Amino acid sequence: MARPKLQDVAARAGVSVTTVSRVLNNRGYLSDDLRRRVNAAIDELGYRPDAIARSLIGQKSGLVGIVVPTVADPFFGELVSAIERSLAGHGYKALLCDCQENAAREAEYLDLLQANRVDGIITSTHNREVAGYDRAELPIVAVDRRLGAHIPVVRGDxxxxxxxxxxxxxxxxxxxxxxxxxxxxxxxxxxxxxxxxxxxxxxxxxxxxxxxxxxxxxxxxxxxxxxxxxxxxxxxxxxxxxxxxxxxxxxxxxxxxxxxxxxxxxxxxxxxxxxxxxxxxxxQPIERLGARAAQLLVDRIAAPDAETAPEPPLPVALRVGWTS
CATH class of the missing domain: 3.40.50.2300 (Response regulator)
Structure with missing residues (x-):
């Protein structure tokens, strides 16, 4: 009899392969019912992750998700560049998610990042109806967006x-x-x-x-x-x-x-x-915003349960030109 695969578990439980992966890796929000169905299918089929998959569970991926409304805006393009440079200095690679100002697309990206085992997320979007961040089970840092008391915010004044x-x-x-x-x-x-x-x-x-x-x-x-x-x-x-x-x-x-x-x-x-x-x-101090957001996330990945003090706003400056 062929050894059961991840796809077999998904089919037996009536869920997607991504959902099975999330249950195995304990990533993202899942209802108790979904978890029970997946675990029951695993037991019934006798599914066991292979050695490579087992070695990944519980370990860091070295990946961080960056979610922005649009890189077509120069501010966000420059912010992403600053974040990526800082993350690279800490040994992390970035996965860029451009949600194109679309709330449904942002929610999909949030789900995808959690399912694919990123170590944390930096978000700078403004779709107030996306509520998945409250349920996320991984470190998150926001840039200029209030998501909740437990999620630090890096912002200009x-x-x-x-x-x-x-x-x-x-x-x-x-x-x-x-x-x-x-x-x-x-x-x-x-x-x-x-x-x-x-x-x-x-x-x-x-x-x-x-x-x-x-x-x-x-x-x-x-x-x-x-x-x-x-x-x-x-x-x-x-x-x-x-x-x-x-x-x-x-x-x-x-x-x-x-x-x-x-x-x-x-x-x-x-x-x-x-x-x-x-x-x-x-x-705005865009370089400092990006560097601070990256540092905060790296600190939270290393110590996810540590208390985080509120971030003071970074100073801004009036630059006077001919338009005024």
Missing amino acids: NRAGGRLATEHLIARGARAPILLTATDHPGNDRATSYREVMTAHGLEPRVRAYGYATPVEDRRALVETWLAETGADGVFATDDLTAMMALEWAHKTGRRVPEDVRVVGYDGSAAVRQGVPGLTTIG
């Missing part, structure tokens, strides 16, 4: 950044600056600071959120519509690409920058600094 950008626009003469952001919720510290500063100056906050999953051309159309409708004389965009869309709108409509419209972006990636060297922006 978004409260300070939002305050610097808004105060700068007002100081340069803007009296109706608009905030353009991906999402508007209580956890958006940049938006919180914008509102606080506007209110303190007796000005009306005006926030427009386009949504993370909005295609680039649709976002551009929304930005142009909002700027035309509101008569904004200033723009605080919470990412540099949206700030560049505002500059394009000003050029197309004959608005002078910064005389008629003042524009401030956010992130300050190397690619944007080279492409639009005069863009006023809030520069």
